[in-house]
Amino acid sequence: MNSRHQHRLGADLLGSSSVEKDLGVLVDDKLSTSQQSDLVAKKANGVVGYIRKKTASRILSFYSAQVRHIWSAASSSGSSGQERHGAPGQRPQKNYRVVPGSGESSKKRLRELGCSA
Numbered sequence: 001m002n003s004r005h006q007h008r009l010g011a012d013l014l015g016s017s018s019v020e021k022d023l024g025v026l027v028d029d030k031l032s033t034s035q036q037s038d039l040v041a042k043k044a045n046g047v048v049g050y051i052r053k054k055t056a057s058r059i060l061s062f063y064s065a066q067v068r069h070i071w072s073a074a075s076s077s078g079s080s081g082q083e084r085h086g087a088p089g090q091r092p093q094k095n096y097r098v099v100p101g102s103g104e105s106s107k108k109r110l111r112e113l114g115c116s117a
Contacts, residue, residue, distance in 0.1 A: 058113070065109040 031039070 058115070061113050062110065062115055065113065
């Protein structure tokens with residue numbers, strides 16, 4: 001594919017040049033190799049940033065759905081961390097309660113997020 005690409009700044013036409021698509025990347029003969037590399041790197045960084053943002057969002061949603069009942073139990077117990085876990089070297093006490101129905105709501109939330117439970 002060899003066509004003309006028009007360069008614009010707003011509504012003003014700055015010029016045109018021939019462009020060629022090579023391995024999915026638009027190559028412009030008026031740009032130096034480093035300029036073309038910069039454009040490709042910018043596009044790749046944008047894609048990686050999008051993936052990172054979406055992945056972090058999914059992980060946070062998944063984590064929140066899984067530990068919601070634990071947060072509720074910890075905030076309602078009112079005891080300090082050392083009281084709940086005992087002195088260093090001792091086995092932690094099981095001083096928590098499960099919020100009734102939290103298991104099903106977590107599974108439902110995971111399904112809503114598109115994750116399998």
